Amino acid sequence: MYCLRKITDDLTWVGGNDRRLAMFEGVYSVPDGVSYNSYLMMDEKTVLFDTVDKAISKVFFENLTEMLGERPLDYLVVHHMEPDHSFTLEEVVLRYPNLKIICNTKIVTMIKQFFDFDIDSRAIIVKEGDVFSTGKHQLKFYMAPMVHWPEVMMTYDTTDGILFSADAFGCFGALNGAIFADEVDFQQHYMKEARRYYANIIGKYGSQVQAVLKKIASLDIRLLCPLHGFVWRKDIDQYVEKYERWSSYTPEEEGVVIAYASIYGNTENAAEILAARLWDRGIKAVMFDVSVTPASDIITSAFQYSHLVFASTTYNNGIFVSMEALIFDIVAHNLQNRTVAVIENGSWAPVSGKLIRAELEKCKNMNILENKLSIKSSLKKNQMIEIDAIVDAIEETIVKNK
Numbered sequence: 001m002y003c004l005r006k007i008t009d010d011l012t013w014v015g016g017n018d019r020r021l022a023m024f025e026g027v028y029s030v031p032d033g034v035s036y037n038s039y040l041m042m043d044e045k046t047v048l049f050d051t052v053d054k055a056i057s058k059v060f061f062e063n064l065t066e067m068l069g070e071r072p073l074d075y076l077v078v079h080h081m082e083p084d085h086s087f088t089l090e091e092v093v094l095r096y097p098n099l100k101i102i103c104n105t106k107i108v109t110m111i112k113q114f115f116d117f118d119i120d121s122r123a124i125i126v127k128e129g130d131v132f133s134t135g136k137h138q139l140k141f142y143m144a145p146m147v148h149w150p151e152v153m154m155t156y157d158t159t160d161g162i163l164f165s166a167d168a169f170g171c172f173g174a175l176n177g178a179i180f181a182d183e184v185d186f187q188q189h190y191m192k193e194a195r196r197y198y199a200n201i202i203g204k205y206g207s208q209v210q211a212v213l214k215k216i217a218s219l220d221i222r223l224l225c226p227l228h229g230f231v232w233r234k235d236i237d238q239y240v241e242k243y244e245r246w247s248s249y250t251p252e253e254e255g256v257v258i259a260y261a262s263i264y265g266n267t268e269n270a271a272e273i274l275a276a277r278l279w280d281r282g283i284k285a286v287m288f289d290v291s292v293t294p295a296s297d298i299i300t301s302a303f304q305y306s307h308l309v310f311a312s313t314t315y316n317n318g319i320f321v322s323m324e325a326l327i328f329d330i331v332a333h334n335l336q337n338r339t340v341a342v343i344e345n346g347s348w349a350p351v352s353g354k355l356i357r358a359e360l361e362k363c364k365n366m367n368i369l370e371n372k373l374s375i376k377s378s379l380k381k382n383q384m385i386e387i388d389a390i391v392d393a394i395e396e397t398i399v400k401n402k
Protein backbone atom coordinates (compact mmCIF):
# COMPACT_ATOMS: atom_id res chain seq x y z
CA MET A 1 0.00 0.00 0.00
CA TYR A 2 1.34 3.43 -0.92
CA CYS A 3 2.71 5.78 1.75
CA LEU A 4 3.16 9.38 0.59
CA ARG A 5 3.76 12.85 2.00
CA LYS A 6 2.75 15.96 0.14
CA ILE A 7 5.42 18.68 0.11
CA THR A 8 3.72 21.31 -2.06
CA ASP A 9 0.61 21.23 -4.24
CA ASP A 10 2.81 19.97 -7.08
CA LEU A 11 5.46 17.96 -5.24
CA THR A 12 5.10 14.69 -3.32
CA TRP A 13 7.61 12.55 -1.45
CA VAL A 14 7.41 9.06 -2.95
CA GLY A 15 10.41 7.53 -1.13
CA GLY A 16 10.59 5.08 1.73
CA ASN A 17 12.47 3.96 4.83
CA ASP A 18 14.74 1.05 5.69
CA ARG A 19 15.10 0.16 9.38
CA ARG A 20 16.66 -3.26 8.77
CA LEU A 21 19.90 -2.11 7.20
CA ALA A 22 22.73 -2.73 9.65
CA MET A 23 25.58 -0.92 7.91
CA PHE A 24 25.09 1.88 5.40
CA GLU A 25 27.66 1.55 2.58
CA GLY A 26 28.85 -1.48 4.54
CA VAL A 27 30.67 0.81 7.00
CA TYR A 28 28.34 3.13 8.90
CA SER A 29 25.89 1.80 11.45
CA VAL A 30 22.36 3.13 11.05
CA PRO A 31 20.64 2.15 14.29
CA ASP A 32 17.72 4.45 13.49
CA GLY A 33 17.49 3.37 9.87
CA VAL A 34 17.76 5.50 6.76
CA SER A 35 15.35 7.05 4.28
CA TYR A 36 15.69 6.99 0.51
CA ASN A 37 13.99 10.08 -0.81
CA SER A 38 12.41 10.35 -4.22
CA TYR A 39 10.17 13.24 -5.24
CA LEU A 40 7.44 13.39 -7.87
CA MET A 41 6.41 16.69 -9.46
CA MET A 42 3.03 16.81 -11.15
CA ASP A 43 3.31 19.64 -13.67
CA GLU A 44 2.11 19.83 -17.28
CA LYS A 45 4.68 17.06 -17.55
CA THR A 46 5.32 14.57 -14.75
CA VAL A 47 8.84 14.59 -13.32
CA LEU A 48 10.46 12.13 -10.91
CA PHE A 49 13.57 13.28 -9.05
CA ASP A 50 15.76 10.20 -8.47
CA THR A 51 14.72 6.65 -7.70
CA VAL A 52 15.41 4.53 -4.60
CA ASP A 53 17.29 1.56 -3.16
CA LYS A 54 16.11 -1.98 -3.89
CA ALA A 55 15.15 -2.42 -0.22
CA ILE A 56 12.10 -0.19 -0.61
CA SER A 57 11.21 -0.76 -4.27
CA LYS A 58 7.75 -2.18 -3.49
CA VAL A 59 6.40 0.86 -1.69
CA PHE A 60 8.21 3.19 -4.10
CA PHE A 61 6.39 1.74 -7.13
CA GLU A 62 3.10 1.73 -5.22
CA ASN A 63 3.67 5.43 -4.44
CA LEU A 64 4.52 6.23 -8.03
CA THR A 65 1.54 4.32 -9.45
CA GLU A 66 -0.86 5.93 -6.99
CA MET A 67 0.36 9.44 -7.72
CA LEU A 68 0.53 9.10 -11.48
CA GLY A 69 -2.83 7.38 -11.89
CA GLU A 70 -3.48 7.27 -15.62
CA ARG A 71 -0.74 9.77 -16.43
CA PRO A 72 2.58 8.61 -17.89
CA LEU A 73 5.90 9.43 -16.28
CA ASP A 74 7.48 11.91 -18.67
CA TYR A 75 10.85 12.72 -17.08
CA LEU A 76 13.25 11.30 -14.54
CA VAL A 77 15.96 13.63 -13.26
CA VAL A 78 18.96 11.62 -12.06
CA HIS A 79 21.21 13.55 -9.67
CA HIS A 80 23.41 10.76 -8.37
CA MET A 81 24.15 7.25 -9.62
CA GLU A 82 25.00 5.58 -6.33
CA PRO A 83 22.80 2.46 -6.23
CA ASP A 84 20.90 3.54 -3.11
CA HIS A 85 19.30 6.14 -5.42
CA SER A 86 19.49 4.40 -8.76
CA PHE A 87 18.93 0.70 -8.16
CA THR A 88 15.30 0.92 -9.30
CA LEU A 89 16.10 3.10 -12.32
CA GLU A 90 15.93 0.27 -14.86
CA GLU A 91 12.56 -0.89 -13.60
CA VAL A 92 11.22 2.65 -13.87
CA VAL A 93 12.35 2.65 -17.52
CA LEU A 94 10.68 -0.73 -18.11
CA ARG A 95 7.41 0.46 -16.56
CA TYR A 96 7.43 3.81 -18.37
CA PRO A 97 9.05 3.07 -21.74
CA ASN A 98 8.54 6.59 -23.14
CA LEU A 99 10.37 8.15 -20.20
CA LYS A 100 13.15 10.65 -20.89
CA ILE A 101 16.06 10.83 -18.46
CA ILE A 102 17.46 14.27 -17.63
CA CYS A 103 21.09 14.00 -16.54
CA ASN A 104 24.67 14.97 -17.39
CA THR A 105 27.19 13.09 -19.53
CA LYS A 106 28.95 11.51 -16.54
CA ILE A 107 25.62 10.10 -15.41
CA VAL A 108 25.04 8.63 -18.88
CA THR A 109 28.42 6.88 -18.62
CA MET A 110 27.51 5.47 -15.22
CA ILE A 111 24.05 4.36 -16.37
CA LYS A 112 25.82 2.38 -19.10
CA GLN A 113 28.15 0.87 -16.49
CA PHE A 114 25.37 -0.17 -14.10
CA PHE A 115 22.67 -1.09 -16.65
CA ASP A 116 22.20 -2.47 -20.14
CA PHE A 117 19.11 -0.54 -21.30
CA ASP A 118 19.38 2.01 -24.10
CA ILE A 119 20.08 5.35 -22.43
CA ASP A 120 21.29 7.28 -25.50
CA SER A 121 17.84 7.39 -27.11
CA ARG A 122 16.17 8.68 -23.95
CA ALA A 123 18.82 10.95 -22.38
CA ILE A 124 18.33 14.71 -22.22
CA ILE A 125 21.83 15.95 -21.42
CA VAL A 126 22.08 19.07 -19.28
CA LYS A 127 25.04 21.25 -18.35
CA GLU A 128 25.74 23.84 -15.68
CA GLY A 129 23.08 26.56 -15.75
CA ASP A 130 20.79 24.90 -18.31
CA VAL A 131 17.09 25.49 -17.75
CA PHE A 132 14.36 22.99 -18.60
CA SER A 133 10.66 23.75 -18.55
CA THR A 134 8.13 21.16 -17.44
CA GLY A 135 5.18 23.56 -17.78
CA LYS A 136 4.71 25.80 -14.77
CA HIS A 137 8.08 24.80 -13.31
CA GLN A 138 11.47 25.85 -14.64
CA LEU A 139 14.31 23.56 -13.58
CA LYS A 140 17.85 24.91 -13.46
CA PHE A 141 20.80 22.55 -13.15
CA TYR A 142 23.97 22.89 -11.11
CA MET A 143 26.86 20.46 -11.35
CA ALA A 144 28.19 19.30 -7.97
CA PRO A 145 31.16 17.05 -8.80
CA MET A 146 32.49 15.05 -5.86
CA VAL A 147 29.77 16.15 -3.52
CA HIS A 148 30.04 12.47 -2.94
CA TRP A 149 30.61 11.11 -6.49
CA PRO A 150 31.95 12.80 -9.67
CA GLU A 151 28.66 12.76 -11.61
CA VAL A 152 26.54 14.47 -8.93
CA MET A 153 24.34 17.39 -9.93
CA MET A 154 21.58 19.40 -8.26
CA THR A 155 18.35 20.90 -9.58
CA TYR A 156 16.80 24.21 -8.55
CA ASP A 157 13.14 24.70 -9.31
CA THR A 158 13.05 28.45 -9.90
CA THR A 159 9.24 28.50 -9.75
CA ASP A 160 8.85 27.29 -6.16
CA GLY A 161 12.44 27.81 -4.90
CA ILE A 162 13.10 24.11 -4.36
CA LEU A 163 16.67 22.81 -4.32
CA PHE A 164 17.04 19.09 -4.97
CA SER A 165 20.45 18.75 -3.38
CA ALA A 166 21.35 15.06 -3.97
CA ASP A 167 23.33 13.64 -1.01
CA ALA A 168 24.20 17.10 0.36
CA PHE A 169 22.12 18.19 3.36
CA GLY A 170 21.11 14.58 4.00
CA CYS A 171 20.89 12.80 7.33
CA PHE A 172 20.95 9.26 8.68
CA GLY A 173 17.78 8.04 10.34
CA ALA A 174 14.49 6.79 8.93
CA LEU A 175 11.65 9.29 8.67
CA ASN A 176 9.04 8.28 11.19
CA GLY A 177 6.09 9.82 9.40
CA ALA A 178 7.52 13.31 9.76
CA ILE A 179 9.06 14.55 6.52
CA PHE A 180 9.91 18.16 7.43
CA ALA A 181 12.86 18.95 9.72
CA ASP A 182 10.67 21.49 11.56
CA GLU A 183 8.20 18.75 12.53
CA VAL A 184 10.82 17.24 14.87
CA ASP A 185 13.39 18.62 17.32
CA PHE A 186 16.19 18.36 14.76
CA GLN A 187 18.83 20.06 16.89
CA GLN A 188 18.16 17.76 19.83
CA HIS A 189 17.58 14.45 18.08
CA TYR A 190 19.04 14.58 14.58
CA MET A 191 21.95 17.08 14.38
CA LYS A 192 24.37 14.45 15.66
CA GLU A 193 23.30 12.10 12.87
CA ALA A 194 23.47 14.90 10.29
CA ARG A 195 27.05 15.61 11.41
CA ARG A 196 27.94 11.89 11.31
CA TYR A 197 26.43 11.68 7.84
CA TYR A 198 28.31 14.77 6.63
CA ALA A 199 31.67 13.86 8.16
CA ASN A 200 31.70 10.32 6.84
CA ILE A 201 29.86 10.58 3.53
CA ILE A 202 30.94 14.00 2.25
CA GLY A 203 33.54 15.18 4.78
CA LYS A 204 36.48 14.36 2.54
CA TYR A 205 35.24 16.74 -0.16
CA GLY A 206 35.25 20.06 1.68
CA SER A 207 36.50 22.17 -1.22
CA GLN A 208 33.92 20.67 -3.60
CA VAL A 209 31.15 21.36 -1.07
CA GLN A 210 32.44 24.94 -0.72
CA ALA A 211 32.27 25.35 -4.52
CA VAL A 212 28.62 24.24 -4.55
CA LEU A 213 27.74 26.45 -1.56
CA LYS A 214 29.08 29.42 -3.54
CA LYS A 215 26.92 28.48 -6.53
CA ILE A 216 23.72 28.20 -4.49
CA ALA A 217 24.43 31.18 -2.21
CA SER A 218 22.36 33.58 -4.30
CA LEU A 219 19.39 31.24 -4.71
CA ASP A 220 16.16 31.88 -2.87
CA ILE A 221 15.87 28.38 -1.41
CA ARG A 222 12.44 27.89 0.12
CA LEU A 223 12.57 24.10 0.20
CA LEU A 224 15.62 21.89 0.48
CA CYS A 225 15.05 18.32 -0.70
CA PRO A 226 17.98 15.95 -0.08
CA LEU A 227 18.15 12.26 -0.95
CA HIS A 228 18.25 11.11 2.70
CA GLY A 229 16.51 12.48 5.77
CA PHE A 230 14.28 15.48 6.18
CA VAL A 231 13.00 18.12 3.79
CA TRP A 232 13.81 21.65 5.00
CA ARG A 233 11.31 24.51 4.74
CA LYS A 234 12.44 26.55 7.80
CA ASP A 235 15.86 27.55 9.18
CA ILE A 236 17.50 26.54 5.90
CA ASP A 237 20.17 29.24 6.41
CA GLN A 238 21.21 27.66 9.71
CA TYR A 239 21.66 24.26 8.10
CA VAL A 240 23.58 25.78 5.19
CA GLU A 241 25.78 27.55 7.78
CA LYS A 242 26.62 24.15 9.31
CA TYR A 243 27.71 23.00 5.86
CA GLU A 244 29.86 26.15 5.52
CA ARG A 245 31.53 25.26 8.80
CA TRP A 246 31.98 21.54 8.18
CA SER A 247 33.21 21.98 4.61
CA SER A 248 35.79 24.58 5.67
CA TYR A 249 36.94 22.21 8.43
CA THR A 250 36.15 24.87 11.02
CA PRO A 251 35.49 23.34 14.46
CA GLU A 252 32.00 23.86 15.83
CA GLU A 253 33.24 24.18 19.39
CA GLU A 254 36.37 24.39 21.48
CA GLY A 255 36.98 21.06 23.16
CA VAL A 256 39.19 18.00 23.13
CA VAL A 257 38.52 14.59 21.61
CA ILE A 258 40.67 12.03 23.40
CA ALA A 259 40.91 8.79 21.43
CA TYR A 260 42.92 6.05 23.09
CA ALA A 261 44.03 2.48 22.34
CA SER A 262 45.01 0.43 25.36
CA ILE A 263 45.50 -3.31 25.82
CA TYR A 264 46.08 -3.50 29.58
CA GLY A 265 44.69 -0.14 30.68
CA ASN A 266 47.82 1.94 31.26
CA THR A 267 47.38 4.17 28.21
CA GLU A 268 43.73 4.48 29.11
CA ASN A 269 44.79 5.59 32.61
CA ALA A 270 46.94 8.38 31.15
CA ALA A 271 44.03 9.43 28.90
CA GLU A 272 41.66 9.52 31.89
CA ILE A 273 44.09 11.67 33.88
CA LEU A 274 44.47 14.05 30.95
CA ALA A 275 40.68 14.35 30.59
CA ALA A 276 40.27 15.05 34.31
CA ARG A 277 43.00 17.72 34.22
CA LEU A 278 41.36 19.36 31.21
CA TRP A 279 37.99 19.53 32.97
CA ASP A 280 39.83 20.94 36.04
CA ARG A 281 40.68 23.89 33.78
CA GLY A 282 37.12 24.08 32.44
CA ILE A 283 38.06 22.56 29.09
CA LYS A 284 35.51 20.21 27.61
CA ALA A 285 36.84 16.71 26.80
CA VAL A 286 35.17 13.65 25.29
CA MET A 287 36.79 10.21 25.37
CA PHE A 288 36.69 7.21 23.06
CA ASP A 289 38.24 3.76 23.30
CA VAL A 290 39.12 3.19 19.65
CA SER A 291 38.71 -0.57 20.05
CA VAL A 292 35.09 -0.08 21.11
CA THR A 293 33.79 3.01 19.31
CA PRO A 294 33.65 2.82 15.50
CA ALA A 295 36.14 5.12 13.75
CA SER A 296 33.23 6.84 11.95
CA ASP A 297 31.80 8.02 15.30
CA ILE A 298 35.18 9.35 16.44
CA ILE A 299 35.68 11.13 13.10
CA THR A 300 32.32 12.82 13.63
CA SER A 301 33.53 14.20 16.96
CA ALA A 302 36.80 15.22 15.34
CA PHE A 303 34.78 17.36 12.90
CA GLN A 304 32.95 18.89 15.86
CA TYR A 305 35.78 19.79 18.24
CA SER A 306 38.91 21.92 17.96
CA HIS A 307 41.51 19.66 19.61
CA LEU A 308 42.43 16.01 19.26
CA VAL A 309 44.55 13.79 21.49
CA PHE A 310 45.63 10.36 20.32
CA ALA A 311 47.01 7.99 22.96
CA SER A 312 48.18 4.59 21.76
CA THR A 313 50.17 1.56 22.83
CA THR A 314 52.94 0.41 20.54
CA TYR A 315 52.03 -2.81 18.79
CA ASN A 316 54.53 -4.92 16.84
CA ASN A 317 56.71 -1.90 16.32
CA GLY A 318 53.71 0.05 15.01
CA ILE A 319 50.52 1.83 16.05
CA PHE A 320 47.87 -0.32 17.77
CA VAL A 321 45.60 -1.78 15.05
CA SER A 322 42.33 0.03 15.82
CA MET A 323 44.20 3.33 16.36
CA GLU A 324 46.05 2.86 13.09
CA ALA A 325 42.71 2.37 11.31
CA LEU A 326 41.35 5.56 12.90
CA ILE A 327 44.40 7.63 12.01
CA PHE A 328 44.37 6.41 8.39
CA ASP A 329 40.64 7.19 8.21
CA ILE A 330 41.14 10.71 9.57
CA VAL A 331 43.84 11.37 6.97
CA ALA A 332 41.59 9.88 4.27
CA HIS A 333 38.76 12.19 5.39
CA ASN A 334 41.03 15.17 4.79
CA LEU A 335 40.45 16.63 8.28
CA GLN A 336 42.19 19.98 8.73
CA ASN A 337 42.66 22.92 11.11
CA ARG A 338 42.95 21.01 14.38
CA THR A 339 45.40 21.16 17.28
CA VAL A 340 46.73 17.70 18.08
CA ALA A 341 48.64 16.08 20.95
CA VAL A 342 49.99 12.54 21.00
CA ILE A 343 50.68 10.09 23.83
CA GLU A 344 52.51 6.81 23.25
CA ASN A 345 53.15 3.72 25.32
CA GLY A 346 55.45 0.72 24.89
CA SER A 347 57.22 -1.74 27.16
CA TRP A 348 60.53 -1.82 25.30
CA ALA A 349 60.59 0.53 22.30
CA PRO A 350 57.60 2.92 22.17
CA VAL A 351 57.19 4.26 18.62
CA SER A 352 53.44 4.72 18.18
CA GLY A 353 53.63 8.48 18.91
CA LYS A 354 56.25 9.13 16.24
CA LEU A 355 54.27 7.08 13.71
CA ILE A 356 50.96 8.82 14.51
CA ARG A 357 52.60 12.23 14.14
CA ALA A 358 54.10 11.24 10.78
CA GLU A 359 50.67 10.16 9.48
CA LEU A 360 48.88 13.28 10.71
CA GLU A 361 51.49 15.52 9.11
CA LYS A 362 49.84 14.52 5.81
CA CYS A 363 46.76 16.55 6.86
CA LYS A 364 46.61 20.28 6.08
CA ASN A 365 46.92 22.89 8.84
CA MET A 366 47.35 20.49 11.73
CA ASN A 367 49.04 22.12 14.71
CA ILE A 368 50.78 19.07 16.18
CA LEU A 369 51.96 20.10 19.63
CA GLU A 370 55.60 19.59 20.51
CA ASN A 371 54.63 18.49 24.00
CA LYS A 372 54.33 14.73 24.09
CA LEU A 373 54.20 11.96 26.56
CA SER A 374 56.05 8.67 26.16
CA ILE A 375 55.08 6.03 28.70
CA LYS A 376 57.14 2.93 29.42
CA SER A 377 54.43 0.41 30.43
CA SER A 378 52.71 2.61 33.05
CA LEU A 379 52.52 6.30 33.89
CA LYS A 380 54.78 7.41 36.77
CA LYS A 381 54.17 10.26 39.18
CA ASN A 382 57.11 12.24 37.82
CA GLN A 383 55.39 12.24 34.40
CA MET A 384 52.40 14.23 35.67
CA ILE A 385 54.41 17.29 34.74
CA GLU A 386 54.35 16.15 31.11
CA ILE A 387 50.57 15.62 31.24
CA ASP A 388 50.23 19.13 32.66
CA ALA A 389 52.46 20.50 29.92
CA ILE A 390 50.04 19.03 27.33
CA VAL A 391 47.09 20.54 29.23
CA ASP A 392 48.90 23.92 29.30
CA ALA A 393 49.53 23.79 25.55
CA ILE A 394 45.91 22.85 24.85
CA GLU A 395 44.64 25.61 27.13
CA GLU A 396 46.90 28.13 25.46
CA THR A 397 45.66 27.25 21.97
CA ILE A 398 42.03 27.19 23.11
CA VAL A 399 42.43 30.67 24.58
CA LYS A 400 44.06 31.79 21.34
CA ASN A 401 41.14 30.47 19.32
CA LYS A 402 38.56 32.31 21.44
Ligand SMILES: Cc1cc2nc3c(=O)[nH]c(=O)nc-3n(C[C@H](O)[C@H](O)[C@H](O)COP(=O)(O)O)c2cc1C
Pocket residue numbers: 261262263264265266267268313314315316317318345346347348349350351376377378
Ligand atom coordinates in the same frame (compact mmCIF):
# COMPACT_ATOMS: atom_id res chain seq x y z
C1 LIG B 1 51.26 -8.19 20.49
C2 LIG B 1 51.96 -7.09 21.22
C3 LIG B 1 52.96 -6.39 20.56
C4 LIG B 1 53.66 -5.38 21.23
N1 LIG B 1 54.62 -4.71 20.55
C5 LIG B 1 55.37 -3.78 21.20
C6 LIG B 1 56.41 -3.10 20.54
O1 LIG B 1 56.68 -3.29 19.36
N2 LIG B 1 57.14 -2.18 21.25
C7 LIG B 1 56.87 -1.92 22.56
O2 LIG B 1 57.55 -1.09 23.16
N3 LIG B 1 55.85 -2.55 23.21
C8 LIG B 1 55.09 -3.46 22.56
N4 LIG B 1 54.07 -4.10 23.20
C9 LIG B 1 53.84 -3.82 24.60
C10 LIG B 1 52.81 -2.75 24.85
O3 LIG B 1 52.90 -1.68 23.97
C11 LIG B 1 53.04 -2.23 26.25
O4 LIG B 1 52.95 -3.28 27.20
C12 LIG B 1 52.16 -1.08 26.66
O5 LIG B 1 52.61 -0.60 27.90
C13 LIG B 1 50.74 -1.49 26.80
O6 LIG B 1 49.97 -0.38 27.21
P1 LIG B 1 48.48 -0.58 27.79
O7 LIG B 1 48.60 -0.96 29.24
O8 LIG B 1 47.80 0.72 27.59
O9 LIG B 1 47.87 -1.66 26.97
C14 LIG B 1 53.34 -5.09 22.55
C15 LIG B 1 52.32 -5.76 23.19
C16 LIG B 1 51.64 -6.75 22.54
C17 LIG B 1 50.51 -7.46 23.22
